[in-house]
Amino acid sequence: MTHDWIAIVDFGSQYTQLIARRIRELSVYCEIVPCRGDFGKILARNPKGFVLSGGPASVYSEGAPQLDRRILEMKKPVLGICYGLQALCQALGASVSPSAAREFGRAALMQAKDAKSALFEGLPERFTVWMSHGDRVESIPEGFLAVGTSDNSPHAAIENRRERLFGVQFHPEVAHTPDGPQILANFVLEICGAKADWKMGSFIEEEIRRVREEVQDQNVILGLSGGVDSSTLAALLSKALGKQIHCIFVDNGLLRAGEREEVEKAFSSSDSRFPLNLHVADAAESFLAALKGVVDPERKRKIIGGLFIDIFTKEARRIPRAAYLAQGTLYPDVIESVSPWGGPSATIKSHHNVGGLPETIGFKLLESFRFLFKDEVRQIARLLALPDSFIRRHPFPGPGLAVRIMGEVTRERLDLLRRADRVVTDEIRAAGLYDELWQAFAVLLPGTMSVGVMGDERTYECAAVIRAVKSTDGMTADWAHLPYDLLGRVANRIINEVRGVNRVVYDISSKPPATIEWE
Numbered sequence: 001m002t003h004d005w006i007a008i009v010d011f012g013s014q015y016t017q018l019i020a021r022r023i024r025e026l027s028v029y030c031e032i033v034p035c036r037g038d039f040g041k042i043l044a045r046n047p048k049g050f051v052l053s054g055g056p057a058s059v060y061s062e063g064a065p066q067l068d069r070r071i072l073e074m075k076k077p078v079l080g081i082c083y084g085l086q087a088l089c090q091a092l093g094a095s096v097s098p099s100a101a102r103e104f105g106r107a108a109l110m111q112a113k114d115a116k117s118a119l120f121e122g123l124p125e126r127f128t129v130w131m132s133h134g135d136r137v138e139s140i141p142e143g144f145l146a147v148g149t150s151d152n153s154p155h156a157a158i159e160n161r162r163e164r165l166f167g168v169q170f171h172p173e174v175a176h177t178p179d180g181p182q183i184l185a186n187f188v189l190e191i192c193g194a195k196a197d198w199k200m201g202s203f204i205e206e207e208i209r210r211v212r213e214e215v216q217d218q219n220v221i222l223g224l225s226g227g228v229d230s231s232t233l234a235a236l237l238s239k240a241l242g243k244q245i246h247c248i249f250v251d252n253g254l255l256r257a258g259e260r261e262e263v264e265k266a267f268s269s270s271d272s273r274f275p276l277n278l279h280v281a282d283a284a285e286s287f288l289a290a291l292k293g294v295v296d297p298e299r300k301r302k303i304i305g306g307l308f309i310d311i312f313t314k315e316a317r318r319i320p321r322a323a324y325l326a327q328g329t330l331y332p333d334v335i336e337s338v339s340p341w342g343g344p345s346a347t348i349k350s351h352h353n354v355g356g357l358p359e360t361i362g363f364k365l366l367e368s369f370r371f372l373f374k375d376e377v378r379q380i381a382r383l384l385a386l387p388d389s390f391i392r393r394h395p396f397p398g399p400g401l402a403v404r405i406m407g408e409v410t411r412e413r414l415d416l417l418r419r420a421d422r423v424v425t426d427e428i429r430a431a432g433l434y435d436e437l438w439q440a441f442a443v444l445l446p447g448t449m450s451v452g453v454m455g456d457e458r459t460y461e462c463a464a465v466i467r468a469v470k471s472t473d474g475m476t477a478d479w480a481h482l483p484y485d486l487l488g489r490v491a492n493r494i495i496n497e498v499r500g501v502n503r504v505v506y507d508i509s510s511k512p513p514a515t516i517e518w519e
Contacts, residue, residue: 004194006030007047010335011055011065011083014512017332017475018173019051019081021373022184027196031371032335035065043070049077049192052084054171058135059086059096067091077164077192079119082132085158085167092141099136099152106176107131107150109157117147117159119166121186123179129156129170130177136169164191200379207368208240215241218323220366221316222247223308224278225398226255226263229328231390232381233368234267237326238274239384246277246322248315250308253284253414254400257422266387273385279319283311291402291409295446297519300409304399316363325363329370330377332475373473394439395474403519407446412500413462417444419498420464427490428468428482437480438471442494443507443518461502464494468507469516477511 006023010016010032023030030051033042050071057064067087071078080088086096109129111120129150137155140146148157148168156169166187172180188194220237224230224247237245247267251260260280268278290303316322369377374395381391401417402409420442428440443465466487471477491504507514 003029003198004048005045006049006051006188006192006194007042008032008051008053009035009067009071009084011035011053011087012057013054013081013083014476015171015173016053017335017373017473019053019184020331021375021473022173022181023051023188024198024373024376025181026185026188027198028188028194029198032331035068039068039070043074047076048194049079049188050074051187052078052080052087054082054084054132055087057083058098059083059090060135072165075163077187078166079187080165080167081173082169082171085169086135086137088165088167089137089141089158092144094141094144095138096135097138099134104132105130107152107156107170109148109150109170111157112145112147112149115145115147117157117166118161118191119157119159119168119183119186120147121190122182127179128177129168129172129180130174131170137167166191200376201383203372203376204236204239204380204383207236211237211240211366211368215244215324215366217321218244219319219321220245220324220326221319221322221363222326223312224249224263224267224276225328225396226259226390226393227328227396228381228386228390228393229330229369229374229377231263231266232377232384232386233326233328234276235274235384235386236368236380237366238276243277245326246279246316246319248279248281248312250281250283250311250315252287252304252308252400253411254287254304254402254409256396256401256425257418262389266390273387279315281311281315283307286311288409288411293408295407297403300402300519301399304402308398323364324366326366326368328377329367331369331371331373332473334370375473392435394434394437394441397517403517404441405444406518413444416462416498416500417442417464420444420494420501423493423497424466424468424490427486427493431483431486433480433482433486436470438469438474438477439516440466440468440480443467444501461500463503463505464498464501465518466490466504466506467516467518469511471511471516474516475511477516479508479510482506 008019008030016032020030020032090096107129108126111125136153140155140158143160144158146155147159150156153169159166171177172183222234224234234247249263267274267276287307290307294300378391397403401414405413405417424440424442428434445463468480468482469477470480487506494501494504
C-alpha cells in the first residue's frame with residue numbers, strides 16, 4: 001500500500017524530529033530528508049507537500065544550506081519554519097538580515113485583519129507562539145502577503161495563496177506553541193490534502209505481508225534484548241514467520257536485575273504467547289575481561305558493540321538457512337546518525353544498532369521499524385498484545401549498565417549499581433509513578449569516594465545518582481519533580497541496603513543541554 005506523505009527538509013534544527021512526530025500524530029506518513037539530499041529520488045516519490053525545518057545557521061552566511069529550487073518547481077504546498085521561512089524567501093529574491101532585537105521564547109502573534117490565512121483557520125486573531133531566531137525577513141517576495149506579525153517580526157507569517165507557499169518565523173511543532181497542532185493540521189490535511197491513513201494496525205498487516213514476500217522460506221536472526229523495540233519486533237516477526245525467526249539473547253553481564261529471566265519466561269516458556277526459537281549466550285565473563293581498565297565512554301561503547309557482534313555472529317552462524325538479520329532500529333537512531341546537511345554529523349554518542357555491523361557479517365538486514373518512532377512501536381506492541389511489562393518498560397541503552405557506571409566497569413561495581421537501580425525502580429513503581437516517567441535509574445559515580453558516618457563509624461564509599469526524566473520521544477527531556485518523600489525513601493534504602501554506597505544525589509539536568517544517560 002502506498003501512503004500519502006510529507007517531506008520534511010532538515011536544515012539542522014533540534015526540533016526537526018518534533019515536526020515529524022506532530023505530522024505522524026495526524027495519521028499522515030512523513031519522512032525527514034537532508035537539505036542536501038538526493039532530491040531527484042525524493043521528488044520521484046511525489047510527496048503531497050514539503051515542510052522546511054528550522055536550523056542554526058544564517059541563510060546569508062557563507063556555506064549556509066540553501067533551498068533546492070526543484071522543490072518550488074514541483075508546485076506542491078510548502079511550509080517554511082523559522083530558517084525554512086528565511087531560506088524560502090531568499091530563494092525567491094527577498095532579503096534576510098540580522099534582527100535588531102533577537103526573539104527567543106514566547107511571543108504573541110497577531111493575524112492580519114485584511115489577509116486571513118488558511119494556515120490559521122480556526123485560530124483566534126491573537127495567539128501565543130514560540131520564537132527562536134536572531135534573523136528576520138526584511139522584505140517578502142513578490143506575490144506574498146504578511147498574514148501575521150509579532151512585536152519583533154513584521155513578517156512573522158507570510159503566504160503566497162496562489163502558489164500555496166507559506167512561511168512562519170515561529171515553531172508550531174513545539175509544545176510552547178499551543179495552537180501548533182492545529183496549524184500543522186491545516187497545512188497537512190487541508191492545504192496539502194494528505195490522507196490520514198498512517199495507522200499502526202494497517203502497518204502491521206502491510207509489514208507482515210512485506211516480510212513474508214521478502215524472506216520466503218529462509219530463516220531470520222534477531223538480537224533480543226528484552227527492550228520494547230526488539231521484543232515488539234520479535235512478536236511481529238513471529239506472526240509473519242513463525243519458527244523461521246530465531247532470537248539470540250546475549251547475556252553480557254551488564255543487564256538490570258532479573259532481565260534475562262523475564263525474557264526467557266516471555267519468549268521461550270511453554271505458556272508464552274510468543275514461543276520463539278530462543279538462543280541464550282552466556283558471555284558475562286568475556287565482556288568484563290574486555291572492559292577491564294577502560295574508562296572512556298566511547299571506548300566502552302565500541303568494545304561492547306564489537307564484542308556483541310562477534311558473539312552474536314558466532315551464535316547466528318550455527319543456525320541453518322539464516323539469511324536475514326532483523327534489527328529494532330528506530331527512526332531517531334537513523335536521523336541522529338546522519339547529518340541533515342548530507343555530510344558527517346557530530347557524534348554525541350554512538351548508536352549500537354546503526355551502521356555498526358561489518359559487511360562481512362553475511363546477513364541481509366531486515367529493519368521493520370526503521371521509519372518509526374518509539375511511541376509508534378509501543379502502539380504496535382499493544383495491538384500485538386505484548387505483556388505490559390515490556391510495553392511500558394523504560395528505555396535501556398545497548399551497552400547496558402556499563403554507561404551508567406562512571407569509570408571502570410567491574411563485577412563489584414555492577415553488583416552495587418544493579419541493587420541501587422532495583423531500589424529506584426521498586427520505589428517508583430510503588431509510588432505509582434513508573435508509567436509517568438520516560439526513564440528512571442541509578443548511576444554510580446567514579447572512583448572518587450565520599451566520606452560518611454554510619455553507626456558512629458567513618459565510611460569512605462561510593463556516591464550514587466538518581467536520574468528520572470519525563471519525555472515523549474527521548475529527543476528532549478525534563479527532569480522529573482519527584483516528591484521529596486519518595487526521594488527520601490529511595491536514598492534511605494540505597495544507603496542502608498547497598499553496602500558500598502553512602503551518599504545519594506538527584507540529577508536535575510534537562511536534555512538539552514545534558515543527555516538522559518550519563519555516558
